[in-house]
Amino acid sequence: MIERVQGYYGFTRVPFGRSLAPSMLHQHHSHKEAAARIAWCINNRAIGVVTGEVGSGKTVALKGAVASLDPARFTVIYQPNPECGMRGLYDLIVTSLGGTPKFHSAALAAQASAALAAEVDERGRTPAVVIDESHLLSHQELDAIRMLTNYDMDSTTPFAVLLIGQPTLRKKMKMGVLAALEQRIAISYQMPTMSKEETSGYIKHHLTIAGRSDPLFSDDAVDLIHITGRGLPRQVNNIAWHSLIAAYTEEKSIVDESSARAAITEILATD
Known part of the structure; x- marks a missing residue:
């Protein structure tokens, strides 16, 4: 699944991962x-x-x-x-x-x-x-x-x-x-949690280092991810990745709010 999602969206590396060099970390x-x-x-x-x-x-x-x-x-x-x-x-x-x-x-x-x-x-x-x-x-x-x-x-x-x-x-x-x-x-x-603007920048940063500098998440999807993840980087990573999977399974080119909502529903069901 990881390889298929990566190939579908043209990522050069898997986004929202933990194994980043210090120079690649998001500086919120x-x-x-x-x-x-x-x-x-x-x-x-x-x-x-x-x-x-x-x-x-x-x-x-x-x-x-x-x-x-x-x-x-x-x-x-x-x-x-x-x-x-x-x-x-x-x-x-x-x-x-x-x-x-x-x-x-x-x-x-x-x-x-x-x-x-x-x-x-x-x-x-x-x-x-x-x-x-x-x-x-x-x-x-x-x-x-x-x-x-x-x-x-x-x-x-x-x-x-x-x-x-x-x-x-x-x-x-x-x-x-x-x-x-x-x-x-x-x-x-x-340490405070990220603001909505920082969450947006955080998601864009991880997509950029994965090879996508164009908008891939809709604004309403980012807002939902921020609210549900409470601005916590680890939670944002988890929801954003599952949102990508949800969008991929429906062959969407953009991760929209419905994809993010489906991801959140799945995560909550497995918690």
Whole structure:
């Protein structure tokens, strides 16, 4: 089906896919704002929090920000699954920086801290510890991250920390038990959803990089996709692709509102 849709509409690549190079990502407002804040946080060895709804493009913004960094000056340590606990994070830090993790947890925590400092002092590279899905971290784990940033009698931090997660992370940070961590946060950004105009530009952008620069989605189809997808890039991708399939099955040259509505009905039926 994918190949037939691609051939029918003359795409040079499948549109609305996830495997895009950073230079091909759509630069709507929230993406640019999040990427700029992430890059600032890493450059300044600060603690940052970026939150957004599921599918709002948090990881995509992170990908864009990391791509802008000089790999000779920065080392990004990415933890996609915080459910492995703090030991898993310490282990990842040590192995990412070329060490062999120690067995005992207390010794491993000290080893991770020393490895981060050595990356700056001995190799001249700033480490950035990025924890995705950070809303899954417990209060104890979040406080352990704060303790990890203690260095040189708490006067400096030799690395950056980025906590990426859903909006519940912001609520968790407001709790009194995490006051010490919240006071250290230099950047806190909640990613908004795309506006109707941004959704339209987003769809056009993905069609253009797939080889179609002419209008392929009608305005009313785009409006319906935006409303149903709530301006969330992942939802827009999903509905737009299924709308293309619906239009293809009826041999339409344009994706109109009825095609988008048929796609939405199918998606809702399978959810």
